[in-house]
Amino acid sequence: MSDRVTMADVAREAGVSSMTVSRVINNKGHVSPETRARVREAIERLGYRPSGIARSLATRRTGTLGLVVPDVANPFFADVARGVEQVAYQAGYNVFLCNTEEDPQRERAVLASLEEKRVDGVVLCSSRLEDDLLAEAVTAHPAAVLVNRRLDPQPAGVGTVVVDDVTGATLVTRHLLKAGHRAIGFLTGPPISRSGRRRVRGFRDTLAAWELTPDPDLMPACAPTVAGGRAEALALLRAHPELTALLGYNDLVAVGVLQACAELGRDVPDGIAVAGFDDIPLAALVSPPLTTCHIPRDDLGARAMRRLLAQIAGEAEDSQEIVVQPELVIRASAPKTR
């Protein structure tokens, strides 16, 4: 494996010192056009590829970043990852993709491995770590951006990008209220989920603003999946047939609700309105198409990445938190009027 061509080889071939080769490669310092040409030729002839490893050791920058998500196979994070990678690529960085499988142990482990790899920064999505562990893990890196998770107090060099879930839930809830619904259920997703908690808050507050009393019985938790939504919806709709609208923690849950309604013979939207959250591609394709709250996911990733780059460059306004706004998308499952 040591058959790799090194800088010294190129230098010898071109009859110069390695410093000159280095200068040519990095376009730094002054090198006469002729020497430059000779070096270029030598590089070409030998098929030389600089070693990023050696360079990293010398410069203390790796040009690599870490992206930590619960699960790339989840379309939400897949889109975020896409946004992150896109911006990183343009900036000349490579990104390590790490799944945590929602396991805090594993989250710590991958963060530690990224530290060993000496990444220049980390984008950490929906961290499940306790505040103190998170703070510790995150400050171990030169720079970090948290997505959909706040840390208080926010350590220096840590940025935050969050979706305004409260507003999103408010938009959807208000939409249902305006359509005349008063008996509204909400499948709230997993209790650990911070975004779920924020959505609940938006839901409750909006009900309260309309002088309705939020009923905890109508707000059961559920797994954030189609199956989870279906199961909880079946139970909820059986116990509370009076509901005229049902909100899902996310679109997958809402699709589960659609299935449950079909099984119970409740027509959507005439018998009951259904709405989701996230606006994944699926939302527009099920029938009836889902009313939901659009989250610009790759934009979320792109902005997180840009923020991280700014922090690495030392040009970030530290305390400034980036808030991404969701948008109501009205489709057939919950139209404007009952």
Add this chain to the structure above:
Amino acid sequence: MSDRVTMADVAREAGVSSMTVSRVINNKGHVSPETRARVREAIERLGYRPSGIARSLATRRTGTLGLVVPDVANPFFADVARGVEQVAYQAGYNVFLCNTEEDPQRERAVLASLEEKRVDGVVLCSSRLEDDLLAEAVTAHPAAVLVNRRLDPQPAGVGTVVVDDVTGATLVTRHLLKAGHRAIGFLTGPPISRSGRRRVRGFRDTLAAWELTPDPDLMPACAPTVAGGRAEALALLRAHPELTALLGYNDLVAVGVLQACAELGRDVPDGIAVAGFDDIPLAALVSPPLTTCHIPRDDLGARAMRRLLAQIAGEAEDSQEIVVQPELVIRASAPKTR
């Protein structure tokens, strides 16, 4: 940033040489229990984290791998990525995620950047590079596995994992034939797609085996998306209302077909049968649920990764190609009988 604790710091703190520290960290060689304990304490006290970069330079292994896909946001590759990452994590590797956006230029660029990062190996999915460029790019890495792409002749150290698309298309086509369909259309996806070409082959050969003549007019290309499928299906069904079954290049295309059928007032499956390919989650959720061909995607990723690890370890049977078998999944859009 140079405030990082180094091995020498630990060695000094523990009153030993760095070699001893190294031995403790890597659990290599013999170190007396007492010394080991002292070193461990020093590491703990100083919060020392070994530098993977320095280690890589010395050992010529980085413990990193590259995963190159057209687009992680595509659920197919997201699942593959998940499988890859899972196995890599267990083996102690970190993986660089690279999107190519179907752009050969960018594909070359990311492969080159991975080479600079000195990854120990690469998993390359659905490469769009010409054979010679691909061979060149791939042999630049210590090890590589191609997913859904063959290279002939296959360079040493290059593994191959392919989905048996021919068999998959055969299964679906035969299913339709057995159900009594004789006028079957096929939206074949983008002409560049190798898997698309293999699926076409399976389709044609099966028709031929049943002594039917494949009609090119019934096999138009289309974008591999819902919109692409819808548009082509509209055109095809208008031109050929006699079709009793329509096959999509993949599930997205098939969903587009479903939409087109709805628009044309053709009932599925009674007026026309529809089938897809891949079995993405969406397939089971649309109505009617899609008959399709299941591809075990994360298994595909996992097996590619295992193969890569085997190659890195030098224990791969070189020429052995791994073939992943798809499975027919019968749902309501194309039932067993007309």
Add this chain to the structure above:
DNA sequence: CTGTTAGCGCTTTCAA
């Protein structure tokens, strides 16, 4: 069981 000596392949610093 532990330490010494040389690098790994590049860049930084200073000098020429």
Add this chain to the structure above:
DNA sequence: TTGAAAGCGCTAACAG
């Protein structure tokens, strides 16, 4: 404009 020397932080290969 170019080069020499001295690391970056670690491990391989020997000694002891």
